[in-house]
Amino acid sequence: MKNTALHPNDGKLALAHIAVGYIALFLGAIAGLLQAFVRSGTLELPAGIGYYQLLTAHGVLLALVFTTFFIIGFLYASMSRTTGDLTPFAKKSAWIGFWLMTIGTAITTVMILLNKATVLYTFYAPLKASPWFYIGLTLVVVGSWVSGAGMFSQYAVWKKKNEGKPSPLLSFMAVATMILWIIATLGVAVTVLFQFIPWSFGLVDKINVLLSRTLFWYFGHPLVYFWLLPAYMCWYVIIPKIIGGKIFSDSLARLAFVLFVLFSIPVGFHHQILESGITPFWKFLQIVLTFMVIVPSLMTAFALFATFEISGREKGASGLFGWVKKLPWTDVRFFAPFMGMLVFIPGGAGGIINASNQMNQVVHNTLWVTGHFHLTVATTVALTFFGISYWLVPHLTGRTLTPRLNKLGIIQTVFWCIGMFLMSGAMHTVGLFGAPRRTAYTTYGDHPQALEWMSYQTIMAVGGAILFVAILMILYIVINLAVAAPKGTEEFPVGEVHEDAEKTPLLLENWKIWIGLSVVLIVIAYTVPVIDIIENAPSSPGFKFW
Template identity: 70%
Template sequence: MMNETMKVDRRDAKLALAHIYVAFTALALGGLAGLLQTLVRSGKLQLPAGISYYTILTTHGTLLGLVLTTFFIIGFQFAAISRTAGTLSDRVRFWSWVGFWTMTVGTAMTVFFILTGQASVLYTFYAPLQAHPGFYLGLTLLVVGSWISGFATFAHYARWKKEHPGKASPLLTFMAVTNMALWLVCTLGVAATVLFQLLPWSLGFVDRINILVSRTLFWYFGHPLVYFWLLPAYMVWYVCIPKIIGGKIFSDSLARLAFILFLFLSIPVGFHHQLLEPGITPFWKFVQVVLTFMVVIPSLMTAFAMFATFEAYGRSKGATGLFGWLRKLPWGDARFFAPFVGMVFFIPAGAGGIINASHQMDQVVHNTMWVTGHFHLTVATTVVLTFFGAAYWLVPHLSGRVMTKAMNRLAIIQAVVWAIGMSFMSGSMHFEGLLGAPRRSAFSTYGNSPQALEWIPYQIAQAVGGTILFIGIILVLVIITNLAFFAPKGETEFPVAEAAEPQERAALALENWKLWIGITVALILIAYTVPFIDMIQNAPPGSKGYKLW
């Protein structure tokens, strides 16, 4: 049953809202931890009651990098497939709730052990840092719950395909399925290291584990995680933003092809996070760096499609000249303005990513604050501002309310505040990184050494930026609370644009999942099989004590 002109079903809306509520709760707690981090690093705050800097660092990274993103993405995608591929069946909805509660229980366990000081292992939880077994079990439940939600998404897609033989699926549904396929494949790495290495090790079943294998499995997951964050933002850009501005999707087939290319190219590239680690031969690092740079192809396709959409709309409204179309865009609409600001920030973020993935240049910035600044441009600005912009229509659509002019003005102010705060914080992180300041470290670690004194102005700028960003968090929480519970009752559109030139046959050809998943697996095997065997065969003495690890 198609649902093209209807609201998201009330029962599906409750499911999506539950995910969004958890996501914004994580934003509040993780944002506070981030503010405390910047104040501690600036030397202006000493944490009370013996609270460790690394406890709040772990809280910030885990809640915002994993919990906020995963819950918002899955909630948004459930709403998207309900809106475009029809109301969820009772069985799919039941298992979706099972996935939600499994994720929520896992999140609560993880956060409990972090806040009680038993899991200060940072966002990456690298060995030999060791956490309480409950931390690893909580992470496992979070991942398993997301798998359940992923299979529920696949089941709904399969039902639509069965009811519509020979037809291409709705674009948003196709995109959600692609993103969950990427997620299920990439999380196999983090599940393997947690279940077969870190959890047995923390329980005392083994004395040692192969740390290089553990880090490799983490980054097999860690880099495609970035695209799990980005692809839902691209879903908003490709499908929702054109409708909001009154235009059309530039090309349905181009959008599908870009998503397929992201599925191919985002997983077998984890070594570019390990360029300075021994134990991996230069040849295999080179192979994965080449694959990393190929991601620029779908990225440029996306940029071209978006600005082509904007220009086509502007010219349809009478714009002339090279950039006259810019004046025709709806700058007073927060649903457009917040994501557009995120798009602009993605330009320097992409340039920084090229530096991080380049072997020679990475040696200058590897494990410095530069990398932290890069993450704050990508996920904390491009992705998060897009999610905020989507929430401004998604939450009232799901709650049966409307966004008032006052809330729209406040949302535009919030985006400006966020842009200013992030310019201070991320910009100073990049400069501090170029001066050699390490990431994952408190300022007090380096005392009054001459090098540390060079970093102080940038750390103060980070504290200023962090404070401004926390104000932005307060503003968005006020807006979302209003849209969920207090805004006037009414109907808000779930914007889904039409393609300028629908190409059903081309779109259908891009749904050959056996081929796409097969190519993805083949690339993974090519990129990882030989180096993984080398890591196990050439492991240092004492690290082979647990099966193959």
């Protein structure tokens, strides 16, 4: 595949998404920094700003806006790179999607800033926000669907032109990610459109709380895989090229993505393990399915380290671990995502603990959980997205990653890891002692059990401050790469499959089968409990406690 720049129009499209993503990252990080200081008891917020208002902004801007915009930008860039210039339909869909999502984000953010939606990013009923908060979120989701339609059509057009050939791996993965996203967001769309919006406008008095929570978590868990899969795209396809190796196996990579589409959705109950109204049997069934989704991650770990070892040995490494020295440690395009991979080992292990049925009781709603997803999404995914930005942004703007910016990126990665080690480490530890998540500074009347937590909360603030410095560094680098770095051609690295790898079976691309199976699993896991919830769970009026 030639290394030519994307068509300028496609580049502009990807860049617009990435720009909004980074603006959200900056705003969300400011909220995060302030929260860390409030929680440590060293700061009282001025001007009537609330801790929970900041927390809502932090969650929405980082977990929903930064991720979704960056991902869609990266997926479109990947499709344009591997299937050729975007078709007029794909381009139009992408821009309509972009504006819907941007307008939605703006409405939601304004509602949060006006203190009309201090319901956190999970917006659990019966806390009732302004209807415009929900409408804004709806626009973000609908916009992402329109973008998805554009990607699907781009993929279909390529398939038609290249009958009998497997699609380019990167595009296959982009399509799999959007399929997962669309199936998942159906749940949150149903609850927002049919429950939250009519209720918040006052058209109905009450809301079925358990149903809304169940539909939310039907979406809430695959959401984390929607964040993770683009990172896996980078690990599977981009990283092999950067280290001068080959993709271990095209078909196993595709199989891993198919397994994610199948198993990441019918698992939402593992976020509701301690909840009334759902029987232990259905909880356990979904926990078994949750464990199935660990398998493709194990496959991914194997494939990545196989790629590292094979490429190291092909470069002449000897001994059991000689290949480690052959990895390009000073290349930030490799180093940042690699640190993300390493962090995913404790991150994933923590996730297994969280999902382990009655074990969840030890950690549920404690700071342990906050520590967990600051490893997974806020380190593994975030560092990989930064790692992509180092080459994607200059590739799109016709500039180059200079040695100086590369070095700064390495320092940024180290700062991120140190800051996160302190913050997430303290969160995990104090969470095991019982300190609750999503809670402003309090000593509970100087209760001795709560006083034990204070020094950990101080460490969290120290870690948070280091992370904020790292945020400023990545913003400096990205802005530089966008407008100031020297002109030139930065490579969009796309790995090639190892010659020893097997031919890809076309079955893997038969989406009818995989989407069908996914629907079957969802129906098995959810039908009986959801009917039960609709029939039996009482509805509740709304409350505004902020």
